[in-house]
Amino acid sequence: MAIITYREALNQALREEMRRDPRVFLMGEEVGLYQGAYKVSQGLLEEFGSKRVIDTPISEAGFTGVGIGAAMVGLRPIVEMMTFNFALVAIDQIVNQAAKILYMSGGQYNVPMVIRGPGGPAHQLAAQHSQSMESYFYHVPGLKIVRPGTPKDAKGLLKSAIRDDDPVIFIESELLYGTKGEVPDGDYTIPLGVGEIKREGRDVTIVAYSTMLLLALQTAEELEKEGISAEVVDPRTLRPLDTALIMESVKKTNRAIVMESGAGFAGIGSGIGAIISEQAFDYLDAPVERVTGANAPTPYAKNLERAKIPSKERLIAAVKKVLAV
Amino acid sequence: MLKLERKELVDLLRQMLLMRRFEEKCAEMYAMGKIGGFLHLYIGQEAVATGAISVLRPDDYVIASYREHGHALAKGCDPGKIMAELFGRADGLCKGKGGSMHLFDKANHFLGGHAIVAGQIPIGTGAAFASQYEGKDQVTLCFFGDAAVNQGVFHEALNLAALWHLPIVYICENNRYGMGTAVERATPVRELYRRAEAYGMPGEAVDGMDVLAVRECVGLAVERARRERLPSLIEAKTYRFRGHSMADPGTYRTKDEVEREKQRDPILLFRDHLMAEAVIKESDWKALEKEVRITVEAAVRYADASPEPPVEWLCTDVYVSER
């Protein structure tokens, strides 16, 4: 197994899938000549040419719609959002069109398309570039949502997303692109809808994904020193959600915390927390806690930005609360 | 003028007449409560879809807005299945899940009716992109109304199509109103076809009440798209005889205006033309009327006989993987 970055893992997934299937192409702003705003598409133009690595003008709604139409008639587009914040410009195409066409057509036309790019708070990018967009899409039947936290997951899940026959929202993170991890050699996929226990524990279940996964794992190490054994469950995909895995863990630990970097109100934690309450109420020794971003836009100032996003301290406090220690 | 055989001329007339009688029946069925939701009739505009789609090959794509019954019929969709869809029945084109505004028919390369104004324009562009990507010589016809040209995606899509030389023909059906808003209250430059200049693509206006003129104009654009990969924008000047939808009494137009426009009924104009040229006789017209009535009645019978979709279908077709 090689140790590579999250960025390289994504690049490998794109490259391998484009080699495997000529119908797969990449489209977006700066994906070609510039090699990707975050260099995820490095070298792809050179290998596949401008027919398959397509630089677009700045017109998110337009090229997302082009992807949808191309997917309806048999291609497998990968549309890159320079950052997922800009997907809001295309939200009509994503929500009203991509997510609905299979249903409206009574199952005739499907939209095998991946919309990918970074999302979530990053290095003082301020309110319009620092949103955790997953909850916007979480609500929409017809979309699948992937939020990988490790290079291995990023590669295996992106390959599955590209091979998937439904529209997949694949949100990466600027903060993760440089992180490293072991990635299996050769072709492998990780199915959408299958989570992973990233750390075994007995006392409390922490559900965390993407950048919050890293925070949860670090925090769990610290808690261990205090004699608290936290289990960290990474759903990896939010839709479909590996509910079974989460329940299994909660039934073992009897306590649950859901983390997300986005604002908590009507967020991912609300959704997963409610599912845990519905399905494992009898196993819970404390109400489900949520550790979320503050209910404010992401500020620019370093200290405020830090305060906006969940921290180790807040997670520890939540753990102690559910454990009543 | 493209030389047409008698059979082709009669087919155009039959097609328009079928659209008209089909939709008159729809209005009746709506009044009876058999059709619900929004029902946007195409009455008055039949020459556009008929003339335009008549130049296509079966494997060419068509995409349209929510006012798409005519386009669906012209693309070869089964009238019974369309009616069943409008009735919300299991045998409808889309299993009753789409309804009047969302007719899709994959077998006939009909990419659907779309209800977000202009939402279909980039999607049609994507179908043309795919044809070009795969080196196929299919053409896409993308229909929309005059109000759609003011949406951002209209600009984005035409810009991309011109930039990438996509085989697509954009057909703006200028019926002079977007709901109750007259085009001159929405758009400063009223010759909508001139917007093509901004993208360096051919733009042309055509009398949308003249089926042969539409056919010729679109025919040239389709050939250009197929052979030269040049997109075009065509503005078909037309008029809708009814309100925006069944819910609209249309008080924003004067009676005079509507009556005057009805004098340009595309079906009657074409019928009279064919009679004047001695292509058809009165008896041929009567026979067509009868033939079309039988088709429409059969469509209603088919729809009536089809069951409601089973409730178990509520959550199917959300994801391919759970189908």
Ligand SMILES: Cc1ncc(C[n+]2csc(CCOP(=O)(O)OP(=O)(O)O)c2C)c(N)n1
């Ligand atoms: C984005 C959006 N805004 C508003 C509406 C409501 N609406 C439906 S049809 C329509 C008028 C559209 O007129 P036009 O594009 O000229 O087409 P026509 O109805 O004349 O065929 C409006 C405002 C909508 N469906 N979508």
